[in-house]
Amino acid sequence: MKVVLDTNVFVSGIHWRNASEEIIREWFKERYTLVTSLQIISEFVETMREFKIPLSNEDIGWWESLMLEKSLLVAPKIKIDAVKDDPDDNKFIEAAIEGKAEFIVSKDWHLRKLVEYNGIKIILPENFLRLLKA
Numbered sequence: 001m002k003v004v005l006d007t008n009v010f011v012s013g014i015h016w017r018n019a020s021e022e023i024i025r026e027w028f029k030e031r032y033t034l035v036t037s038l039q040i041i042s043e044f045v046e047t048m049r050e051f052k053i054p055l056s057n058e059d060i061g062w063w064e065s066l067m068l069e070k071s072l073l074v075a076p077k078i079k080i081d082a083v084k085d086d087p088d089d090n091k092f093i094e095a096a097i098e099g100k101a102e103f104i105v106s107k108d109w110h111l112r113k114l115v116e117y118n119g120i121k122i123i124l125p126e127n128f129l130r131l132l133k134a
Helices: 007-015 019-028 038-050 057-069 087-098 125-133
Strands: 002-005 033-037 072-074 103-105 120-123
Touching: 002 007, 002 019, 002 087, 007 019, 007 038, 007 125, 019 125, 033 038, 033 087, 038 057, 038 087, 087 103, 087 120, 103 125, 120 125
Parallel strands: 002 033, 002 103, 033 072, 103 120
Antiparallel strands: none
């Protein structure tokens, strides 16, 4: 199964014990294929550098390398304009389309209110974790 994780899933999973953390652990176990893009990884790095809970540059670099090495890295060829309230979130849909992902996992309301885009389900971490463990 191919999945795009929103930056907020990584941030939450790295800093707290919750469904997002379990989803990241399942990625380590290769229970699904992470689909990502350079734009998504760049947002992750920038977010972690500015986040209220500090993470060392070394740790941020480790996560960045892991994403580059342990995911299906795509370069989206089409631009989407589906997320009107936060156009920056369209990069998750673009990566999902390019990587033929089945799910986008996000806590972001702007994305989640779409529910689905071209057959790609947009769901909360808790719901994805239930599907993964079913």
